[in-house]
Amino acid sequence: xxxxxxxxxxxxxxxxxxxxxxxxxxxxxxxxxxxxxxxxxxxxxxxxxxxxxxxxxxxxxxxxxxxxxxxxxxxxxxxxxxxxxxxxxxxxxxxxxxxxxxxxxxxxxxxxxxxxxxxxxxxxxxxxxxxxxxxxxxxxxxxxxxxxxxxxxxxxxxxxxxxxxxxxxxxxxxxxxxxxxxxxxxxxxxxxxxxxxxxxxxxxxxxxxxxxxxxxxxxxxxxxxxxxxxxxxxxxxxxxxxxxxxxxxxxxxxxxxxxxxxxxxxxxxxxxxxxxxxxxxxxxxxxxxxxxxxxxxxxxxxxxxxxxxxxxxxxxxxxxxxxxxxxxxxxxxxxxxxxxxxxxxxxxxxxxxxxxxxxxxxxxxxxxxxxxxxxxxxxxxxxxxxxxxxxxxxxx
Numbered sequence: 001x002x003x004x005x006x007x008x009x010x011x012x013x014x015x016x017x018x019x020x021x022x023x024x025x026x027x028x029x030x031x032x033x034x035x036x037x038x039x040x041x042x043x044x045x046x047x048x049x050x051x052x053x054x055x056x057x058x059x060x061x062x063x064x065x066x067x068x069x070x071x072x073x074x075x076x077x078x079x080x081x082x083x084x085x086x087x088x089x090x091x092x093x094x095x096x097x098x099x100x101x102x103x104x105x106x107x108x109x110x111x112x113x114x115x116x117x118x119x120x121x122x123x124x125x126x127x128x129x130x131x132x133x134x135x136x137x138x139x140x141x142x143x144x145x146x147x148x149x150x151x152x153x154x155x156x157x158x159x160x161x162x163x164x165x166x167x168x169x170x171x172x173x174x175x176x177x178x179x180x181x182x183x184x185x186x187x188x189x190x191x192x193x194x195x196x197x198x199x200x201x202x203x204x205x206x207x208x209x210x211x212x213x214x215x216x217x218x219x220x221x222x223x224x225x226x227x228x229x230x231x232x233x234x235x236x237x238x239x240x241x242x243x244x245x246x247x248x249x250x251x252x253x254x255x256x257x258x259x260x261x262x263x264x265x266x267x268x269x270x271x272x273x274x275x276x277x278x279x280x281x282x283x284x285x286x287x288x289x290x291x292x293x294x295x296x297x298x299x300x301x302x303x304x305x306x307x308x309x310x311x312x313x314x315x316x317x318x319x320x321x322x323x324x325x326x327x328x329x330x331x332x333x334x335x336x337x338x339x340x341x342x343x344x345x346x347x348x349x350x351x352x353x354x355x356x357x358x359x360x361x362x363x364x365x366x367x368x369x370x371x372x373x374x375x376x377x378x379x380x381x382x383x384x385x386x387x388x389x390x391x392x393x394x395x396x
Contacts, residue, residue: 018361021126024304025362028330032071032307033063035332039112040339047085047096047109048339054101055081072365075309075328075340084311084326084340085110088376111282115335123284123305124155128225130288130358131251131275138225139165141204141212141232148255151281152227167204167212207232209239216250223249229256230263233274237266247272253289255279258297258345258370275299276370280343282336283329287367291356297370300363301349305330306338308349308367315346315373322346324373345370 024031040048041059052062057078066074078084082098089096089105096103128134138156142149149166157163204211213236216224228236233252240247248271259276267274275289276297286306287299301308307330310323325347326340347370353359354366 018126021304021361021363028304028307029066029071031332032328032330033066035330035334035337036062036339038114038332039334039337043113045109046337047103047105048083048337050101050103051083051085051096051098051339052078054098055083057081057083071307071328071330072309075307075326079309079311079326079340085338085342086324086377087342087344087373090341094376110336110338110341112333112335112337115282115333123279123302124152124159126358127253127277127285127288130291130356131225131253131273133223133225133251136223136225136251137165137219138227139167139212139215141167141226141228142255143169143206143229148279148281151284152279155284156227165215166201167215168201169204169206207235209236212236213239213243213245216247217245221249223251225251225253227253227255227279230254230259230276231257233259233267234263237263237270237272240270241266246270251275253277257372259289261296264296280327280336283327283334283338286327288358288363290354290358290366292354292359293368294354294366295368298366298368300358301365301367303363303365305334308365309340310347310349311340311342313377314375315371317375322371322373323348324377325349325367325370342373344373346373347371 037059040046040052043049052058055078057065062074062078065077069077085096086094088094090107090110092104092106096105125134128136128138138160140149140152140156142152149168153164153166202211209232212226226236233254236252237247247267250267250272252267252272252274254274254276255278259274264274275291276287276293276299277285277289278287278299279285284302284305286302286308288302290298290300293299307328309326309328311326312321313324314320315322315324323346325343325345327338327343328340329336329338347367350366350368351364352366353364
């Protein structure tokens, strides 16, 4: 297609989903502009439409900015003009205030009414292929009830045609491990998974890794993947060491809090692998951990689906300045509509060639050294709209 790009043949051979990702990377500008038209400017009550218009940006001006500068530079300029949403504003914990504009919002204001409500299983296809897990058993060990865990189970069930093993910390039919998720998975796959229910849920106590170790042993040394958190990755390594067990062939894809260096060393010391990824309910996979990282939490931004930029602001109670991470969804079918919306973390964003398969495919934007933002930004009410400041003319 006209917006196609060249991809090394070795990458195409190693990643069967490379053509889909390549298409997403090559056509991200027109898809992003289409998403803005359909999910923002077409809806009078969109908070992003209010922010953009308050800053002096209609659809035509945003289009010109993006086509001239590219997505990330355009988003950075929009953020400087006040077009962003803090984590507290997104959750409805405080009013969104810009000079001359006040909005009272809830998380429902950011839902996409036209979305299907589930994550595209292609998210996970590329992730699993990049780690050599496309044919390997994959389980989920995340807190419950948890929207991200539910989304991961549904996406993997859709992809594999049967539900993955899910280790949940809260039993019972009223939790996502129970009736609602079971019915959804069986509707998507058309069958149970042999465990008598559609979700393959196994109750485990918090941080109790013994059931997970038993599942690994039951796979008889074959490569396996586990979608989990950094804390549970450490619990698994600790339990394996105590049981004098190794983690050869085990790949941990951690989401939520960044992967600490000590946890990575503990897993690697037992023969396992761990990658600091990030999946969000309503967005799918947004960060895939790098196979050739420069830090424990070094990851590739899934640029075919999202854009990530930074905004300097205080990030803790001492007033330390950091780069708050702002996420933007690029597709009109995303369950959540996000434009320069804080993830609740700060970090370092760099564009670099790492040499891993994802990097060779074109995912060159990396994020690392993530940490939680622990203080609200009190400065947002002082941000002037772009219409109140000198504008740089856009090229015709």
